[in-house]
Amino acid sequence: MNLVECSRTSETVEPTRICVIGAGYVGLTAAACLSELGHEVRCVEVDAVRLAALSGGEIPIYEPGLDELVTRHASSGRLTFSDDVAGAMDGVGVALLCVGTPPRADGEPDLRQLGRAATAAAAAATTDVALVVKSTVPPGTCEALELFVGGHAREGVRVSVVSNPEFLREGRAVWDFFHPDRVVVGADDPELARAVAGLYPASWPLVACSRRSAELVKYASNTFLAVKISFANEVAALCEALGAETDKVLGGVGLDERIGGAFLNPGPGFGGSCLPKDLSGFIAVAESAGRPAEVARAAQRANDTSLVTLVAKIESALGTLDGRTIAVLGLAFKAGTDDTRFSPAVALVAELVGRGANVRAHDPIARVVEPNVSQVADPYEAAHGADALVVATGWAQYRELDPARLRESMTGHVIVDAVGVLAIEPLREAGFDLYGIGRGLVTSFAPVLWRPLEWMLDAGQPSEVSLP
Ligand SMILES: NC(=O)c1ccc[n+]([C@@H]2O[C@H](COP(=O)([O-])OP(=O)(O)OC[C@H]3O[C@@H](n4cnc5c(N)ncnc54)[C@H](O)[C@@H]3O)[C@@H](O)[C@H]2O)c1
Structure with a gap:
């Protein structure tokens, strides 16, 4: 395996024609931000609903700042959207693969979207092309993908695969794109590494390495x-x-x-x-x-037990979950995004409903379709008549909830703040029992003194110790 060195000397980027395949959180952000850097970007998306939204000037995901960039570059013509991979690949030397790599039921990665997208791009390429894998993939994928797609390219067209994993955080993806902690480029050919690294400004910290190393960094x-x-x-x-x-x-x-x-x-x-x-x-x-x-x-x-512990805490505070009405505030997997994929909040809602609770949920942005869950537009509406209120996503606006108003609307007095956004004292003063994770109401902790005392016994019996 060759570890390649990559030196970039110029601060400005050389405008390049790029195809971006997959317009999700990663692909749409990359497409818009690369346009902003001066590149001409053709974005390919197979999801008809997502594509229709984009073609109609709408942003199908919530990502601060993204709408402005997409609008600016879609109207200038530097950023286009289509489902036509052949048209988009025509004359293009760099294609970013930004498709999903979800887990299979057994936890192993499902790379079928990647295989299909790469095959389509390779078959459509009219000139030598670098397929740049931005999707998160297991080490060895890029090398395997190069073998996989090799036979699909037209005669005389060379298809290479480069790793360039994405590190953006949802909710601040645009900021992260322009302020990366590092750009990682994995390629076995220094020329290719330089070409891909050159898509980004030279001042951005670069780790140039082998493909399997780049994949493993992520x-x-x-x-x-x-x-x-x-x-x-x-x-x-x-x-x-x-x-x-x-x-x-x-x-x-x-x-x-x-x-x-x-x-x-x-x-x-x-x-x-x-x-x-x-x-x-x-x-x-x-x-x-x-x-x-x-x-x-x-x-x-440990993560698998987190939800079990949380549900047990809510159940113990309420006596039972069956027939209780519970307001759940937050559905997104974290604050700042509309993404509910594998969200602990959604898993919590499903578990509470499965255990017989009536759940009324609120989220400022995220929407889910969960059987037997009503979603309301206002946190106080969710709290109305509830036996308990659970904060499951750390949206800052929940910090501003008025304890007295909550107390008036709720039937019960149990609040479980699973994300630690609420101030404890004002809620206690309003008459709530507040539980959290490592905060709020806790059980007796006196026994903690016994073991250290026992461990001191070799130093002689304590003379006057009064224990609580
Ligand atoms: N979401 C994140 O915060 C994040 C951060 C870093 C890395 N990643 C990785 O990036 C990859 C993409 O993640 P995402 O969250 O953007 O996924 P996503 O599901 O939001 O987007 C993927 C998009 O690709 C489209 N697509 C699938 N096959 C296609 C094809 N053949 N042609 C054109 N479009 C196609 C899908 O319709 C979808 O719109 C994953 O591997 C993920 O692990 C995600």
Whole structure:
């Protein structure tokens, strides 16, 4: 495997004609932002509803700042949308593959969308082309894909596959595109690496490496983030058991620059379209390589128990879930996005309904179709007549809820803040029992003193110790 060095000298990008395949969170953001950088971008989308929206000037996903960029470059003609891969690939030397790579039922990655998109692009190419995989894929995929599509290209047309994984965060995708922590380009040919790296400004931090390394940078990054979240939840559970202050403990831990505070917030577990699937993909790859990923597996197991623990907490606060009315605030997998794929909030709603509760849900942006769940437009409407209210997504607007108004509308006095956005004291003063993850109402923690005392016994019996 050649590790290639890539040096870019110029700050401005050389305008290039690019085809982007897949107009989802990654593809649409990349297409609009690459247009903004000066490239001519032809975006191909097979989903008729998504395409109709885009062709009609609408943005089918919620992503701050994206509408402005799409509108600007669609009207200038620098950004076009179609379902015609042949037309879009004509004369194009770089095609970004931004299609979904969802998990199969067994947790292994489903790469069929990628295979189809790459085959169609390779067959349509009229000139030598680099297929650039932005989708998150297991190490080895780009090399395999090159073999897979090789036979589909026209005679005389060379199809190469390059890895350029995407690291954007939903809800701030446009910002992340223009302020990347790093651009990772995996290619075995230095010329190709330079061509792909040259799509972006030279000042952006670049990691140029082999294809399988680039793919693993992405997998390992998401696995580490998943581990961090599961660890934070484990510490929060321990804080709860010990009567320690979770925010201070995790805040104190995160101030260590070797650790960092991001992703140390306790919550209902990680979800979304990336972390769960990339974690299970990492585990599958590690196992197939004969290197079982024990840390990653532990993070996955810990995450699986998060929802169970949360539901048990709500049930214990209410006595039973059967027949109770519960307001669930938040459906998106995190604040700032409309994405509900693998959302812990949606899983919570389904579990509560399955256990006989009547759920009234609210989210500022996200919408779901869940049987027996009514979605209302206002959080107070969701709370009206409810026995309990659960905050499941950390939208900032829930922080502003008026405790007195909530108290008036609700029948019960239980609030479970699974994401730690609510201020505890005002709710207590309004008469609520507030539960959280590592905060709010906790059980007795006196036994924590016994073990350290026991461990001190070798130093002689304590003389005067009065225990609580
Ligand atoms: N969403 C994120 O935050 C994020 C971040 C980094 C990486 N990724 C990775 O990027 C990839 C895409 O993620 P996403 O969230 O944008 O997915 P998405 O489902 O929102 O978008 C994928 C799009 O590709 C389209 N598509 C599928 N096959 C096609 C084909 N043959 N031709 C044209 N269009 C086709 C789909 O209709 C869909 O609109 C995944 O591998 C994901 O893991 C996602």
